[in-house]
Amino acid sequence: MTDIRVRAERPGDMQAIDVVNISAFAGEAEAQLVSDLRNTPGYIPELSLVAEYKNRLVGHVMLTRIKLLKENKSVDMLVLGPMSVVPSQAHRGIGRILLQHAIAKAEKATRALRRGRYEEEEGRGGQRRCAVDQLDA
Numbered sequence: 001m002t003d004i005r006v007r008a009e010r011p012g013d014m015q016a017i018d019v020v021n022i023s024a025f026a027g028e029a030e031a032q033l034v035s036d037l038r039n040t041p042g043y044i045p046e047l048s049l050v051a052e053y054k055n056r057l058v059g060h061v062m063l064t065r066i067k068l069l070k071e072n073k074s075v076d077m078l079v080l081g082p083m084s085v086v087p088s089q090a091h092r093g094i095g096r097i098l099l100q101h102a103i104a105k106a107e108k109a110t111r112a113l114r115r116g117r118y119e120e121e122e123g124r125g126g127q128r129r130c131a132v133d134q135l136d137a
Helices: 011-025 029-038 087-092 094-110
Strands: 004-008 043-053 056-070 073-085 120-122 128-130 133-135
Touching: 004 094, 011 029, 011 043, 011 056, 011 073, 029 043, 029 056, 029 073, 043 094, 056 087, 056 094, 073 087, 073 094, 087 094
Parallel strands: none
Antiparallel strands: 004 043, 043 056, 056 073, 073 133, 120 128
16 A cells, blocks of 8 residues: 555645545534544644545544543543545555554654554444553653
8 A cells, every 4th residue: 555645634634634524424523523623632733644645635533632530540541533534445445554653653652652442343434433542641
C-alpha cells in the first residue's frame, strides 16, 4: 500500500474530513463529533490523521485524550474515534494503515502508551471501531 500517504490533518482538510465521515457513516453525526472533539482540551492535532490516495483524502482517524474517573482516581486515556474510510476505498486496507500510524504517533508523542484492550467491530462501509488504550500519567 505504498500509494497510501498518512499525515496529520491540516486546517484546510476539515471540509474533506467531513465528507469522508459523512460518506463512511451515511450521516452527519460523526462529522459533527470530529468538529466537537477539535474544540476540547483533549484534542491533540498530531493525533488526528488523514489518509490520501492519489492526492485525494480517503480516510481519517482521531485519538483524543480524556480523563477517566475510576475508583476515585483520574486516569488519562486516549480514545480512538471516529475512524472513517471512504466506502469505495475500504478494500485498500486504509483503516489498518491509519490505525498503525495513529498508534505509532501516540507512542512517540507520549512514550507511555500501553496497549490495553483492543476490540474491533465491523461497521458500515468496512470501517472498524476500536476500544480504549490507557496512558501512564
